[in-house]
Amino acid sequence: MFYPYNTLQIWDTVGEACTELKREYDQCFNRWFAEKFLKGDRGEDPCSETFRKYQSCVQKAIKEKDIPVDGVEFMGPNKDKPES
């Protein structure tokens, strides 16, 4: 079976063209998460622009590959489970 991935890739994303956008976003997010979010800082999200670009790329790849993620309810299957 052929996996159409760039062989030089380190960060693998479902959209081969999204690698750099994903890397940029992940770096921004990880910094914001540790330095701001976990410390209760409710300031503006510095990653919204890089997230937007990354999402635009990834959502396109998801549609192209017909991955059935649309309309799946957040934590859907958890609803019928007893409380942890």
Next chain:
Amino acid sequence: MVKYFCNNTDIRSTWDYVVSAFWQRYPNPFSTHVLTEDVVYREVTSNNRLLSRRLLTKTNRLPRWADRFFPSGISRCVYIIEDSIVNPVDRKLTTYTWNLNHTTLMSVEERCVFQDSTDEPDTTLLKREAWISSGIFGFSRPIQEFGLSRYKSNQVKAMKGLEYALSNLRGISLAVAGDTAPWLLSDTVKDASGKAKEAAKNLASAAAPPKTQQFI
């Protein structure tokens, strides 16, 4: 019939480190079966919780007897959703993970809760629960056993992957001073994992039916 599985593990790191490492654990040397990882949704709610959805694709390693359920045209890739809620006030990370496809053959759902340990300092308690079931009439028992066995083996790999990310985070934060970012895994560390994964992918694409695995 659904098989239920539950266990508790102590992770020898603070909750803050564990939650930070949670986002940075791919790729790692134990995750060669994970092909892609993408955040597809994220939101900070008005009560300051972080909701995220990640989409993962994994190779689907099956024993030979399961090949009959997979005519050659069917995708061997499994799509997995991981939804999570980080509550920084209660210091609780809850995740729910399940497969989107191949659900008739097997459905694996997992809930994880990461919280500060009440017994040990600087330790995080992980409570994991899994629900495994198969819809294949007449075969569901061996399939469930296989599923449970693979789930346990994946659990070990996932813990090793998380520990790997944690030890790199800790190592870097001890070694550096000044402006360097201790919360980011170094690229050289990830590069090595990336090469291991590349080798696994090349094997996967070259192989015909997957090798039989031992499930004890």
